[in-house]
Structure formats: C-alpha cells, structure tokens
Amino acid sequence: MINFHRLDLNLLLTLDVLLTEHNVTRASERLHLSQPSVSIHLAKLREYFDDPLLLPGPRGMRPTARAEELREPLRLALASLAEAVAPTRDFDPSVASHTWRIAASDYSESTVLQPAFPGLREVSPDSRLAVLDIVPAMLARQAERGEIDLIFHTTEDAPRGLHQRALFQERYVLVGRAGHPKLKRKPTLNQFCRLEHVIVSKDGGGFHGTTDEQLAESGLERRVVLSVPHFLFLREVIATSDLVAMLPSRLVADNDKYRVVEPPVEIPGFEMSMFWHERSHRDPAHEWLREYFVRGSESTTKS
Structure with missing residues (x-):
C-alpha cells in the first residue's frame, strides 16, 4: 500500500515536469536542478509507485500506462495547491457574498x-x-x-x-422629553436629585449605577423609580413621560423628541x-x- 506521508512534494513537482518534457535534461533546466538530481528524483518516484513511469524511447522518454493515469490528476492537484498557497487576492465588496x-x-x-x-x-x-x-x-x-x-x-x-x-x-448627558418642564435649563444638584430617574441596569433590575456612586461621594441620593435592561425601552419611556435619564450622548443626538442638558454632576464617559x-x-x-x-x-x- 502506498504511504502518502513519506512522499516528498518536490518529487511530485519533478514528475509533473518530466511528464511534460519527456526529457531529463529539459526537466532539469525548468526545475533549476542538476541532471543527476532529477535522475535521483525519478529513481525515488519509481520506487514509490513501483513502476518505471518513464522509459527510454527514440525521441526521449515514453510514459508508462501508470504515468499516463497520474498525469492529469497530478496536474490538477498541483494547480490547486499553488492556488491555495498563492497570495490572497484583493477583496472586492461589490461582488462579495459574505x-x-x-x-x-x-x-x-x-x-x-x-x-x-x-x-x-x-x-x-x-x-x-x-x-x-x-x-x-x-x-x-x-x-x-x-x-x-x-x-x-x-x-x-x-x-x-x-x-x-x-x-x-x-460622554453622558441628562435627557428628558422635549418640553420637559424641569429641564428648561441645567438643574442644580438638589433639583437633579429630586427628578424621577430611569436607568439601564447592567446587573438586571438594579437601581444603583455610576451616577449614584458619584452622588454618594457628596452625601447625595437621586430618585431612581424605574430600572430597565435596554436603552431602546428607556428612550421610549423618556419620550412619553416626565422621567429623566443619564444617557450616552450619541443615543439622543439630533433628535427633537428629547431635551438634552448638561448634568450638574460629572460622570466618567467611556x-x-x-x-x-x-x-x-x-x-x-x-x-x-x-x-x-x-x-x-x-x-x-x-x-
């Protein structure tokens, strides 16, 4: 049984050229090898396939029946291998289907x-x-x-x-609905704490966040009356009620449904x-x- 793992790829490259040239001298020139090296490759190939592969003839070497069987599959396999290891082609998004x-x-x-x-x-x-x-x-x-x-x-x-x-x-901004009566201007800290707030809770159902930690450092506490898991729901709540929220500014940029003001407490952005x-x-x-x-x-x- 043929053991593929002990076959040197260079031998297959040599065989492919020999099956094209039918001549050791021309094959050695194309492969940039010496004639003795090509002859050694051919000897190893004959041993591996247990077949002479190429026989002397009047006009060069004649392939055996086994060599003829190998010719096309070998050519296709080497072409596929060359394509696999070739530099990656440029990406064209207009025709891509990723x-x-x-x-x-x-x-x-x-x-x-x-x-x-x-x-x-x-x-x-x-x-x-x-x-x-x-x-x-x-x-x-x-x-x-x-x-x-x-x-x-x-x-x-x-x-x-x-x-x-x-x-x-x-960065974070203070957001309420357009026309919110208590957001006509930037509120004071005390006014901010008396507003009814909604927050997005990372831990699920929590009523305490980064803003509350900042307020606690000054001995203050705000009124958080609603905790939600997602910003989408929060924005709808704000747009249809008098609740307010500390929100990332990009979520409400250029949207006339909201009134956006600077908060009286500085919250680290991200x-x-x-x-x-x-x-x-x-x-x-x-x-x-x-x-x-x-x-x-x-x-x-x-x-």
Whole structure:
C-alpha cells in the first residue's frame, strides 16, 4: 500500500515536469536542478509507485500506462495547491457574498451598526449581517472559534487577548422629553436629585449605577423609580413621560423628541472599541469590514 506521508512534494513537482518534457535534461533546466538530481528524483518516484513511469524511447522518454493515469490528476492537484498557497487576492465588496456575524449591545447597535448599515448595503449588496447579543463571558471563545467576526464593546470591560481598535469617546448627558418642564435649563444638584430617574441596569433590575456612586461621594441620593435592561425601552419611556435619564450622548443626538442638558454632576464617559481575533486579523475581507466601520465612526464623530 502506498504511504502518502513519506512522499516528498518536490518529487511530485519533478514528475509533473518530466511528464511534460519527456526529457531529463529539459526537466532539469525548468526545475533549476542538476541532471543527476532529477535522475535521483525519478529513481525515488519509481520506487514509490513501483513502476518505471518513464522509459527510454527514440525521441526521449515514453510514459508508462501508470504515468499516463497520474498525469492529469497530478496536474490538477498541483494547480490547486499553488492556488491555495498563492497570495490572497484583493477583496472586492461589490461582488462579495459574505455573512458577517457581529456581537453588539443595543447601544452599539444604535450608534455604530444602524448608521453604517445603509452604506454597507450599498457598497456590498450581496453581503449579509447577523447581529448577536453580547454575552461577555463567551466573547473571547466565540471569536476564537470563528462564531463571531467583530465585537463592539467598551474598551474597559472588553475581553482580553483580542485585537482592538478604538472608535470614539462617549460622554453622558441628562435627557428628558422635549418640553420637559424641569429641564428648561441645567438643574442644580438638589433639583437633579429630586427628578424621577430611569436607568439601564447592567446587573438586571438594579437601581444603583455610576451616577449614584458619584452622588454618594457628596452625601447625595437621586430618585431612581424605574430600572430597565435596554436603552431602546428607556428612550421610549423618556419620550412619553416626565422621567429623566443619564444617557450616552450619541443615543439622543439630533433628535427633537428629547431635551438634552448638561448634568450638574460629572460622570466618567467611556471609549467604544472594535475587537476581533487573530485568526481573521490579516484576512482582506475582514480588514475591509473593519476599515468600513472605522470610517463610519469617524464621519459620525465629525458630524
């Protein structure tokens, strides 16, 4: 039985040329080898296949029946191998049909993906986008397995060991509905604490956040009357009631449904970044997608 694992690829390259040239001298010239080296290769091939492969003839060497059987499959196999190891072709988004899998919170869905999606459809109409919920404990493993292509997450709390690119800095503002009677101007700290607040709770159902920690340092406490899991619901609540919220500014930018004022307490903002695994770091398609989102974030920041 033939043992493929002990076959040197160079021998197959030599055989392919010999089956084309039918001549050791011409084969050695094409392979940039000496004639004795090609003869040694041929001897090893004959031993491996247990067949003479090429026999002396009046006009060079004649392939045996076994060699003729090998000729076309060998040519195709070497061509496929050459294509596999050739430099990767440039990525053309206009004809691509990728399915991109992206992990994003509802915040990054609204501030990164939603603004970018129409343009993405225009430049790559046959590509698809699958948006997955963020499960922090699973992100690194999902990226390693290729289950997600990109992650949009705050830099500070993101999984380690991934490539990252900062997209923008975010800050918090105080938001209420348009025409809110108590947000005609920036409130004082006491007025701020007496307002009825709604928060997004990271731990699920909590009524305490970063703003409350800042207030506590001054011995103050605000009235948090509603805790919700997502920003989308929070924005609807604010737009249809007198509740207020401390929100990332991009969630309410250029929206006349809301009244936005500077809060009387300074809350640290955060950096939004994009993360990906080493497995796709040098892939031209993935590089293009990353740059697309970077350009989109830069244009949004400037506007």
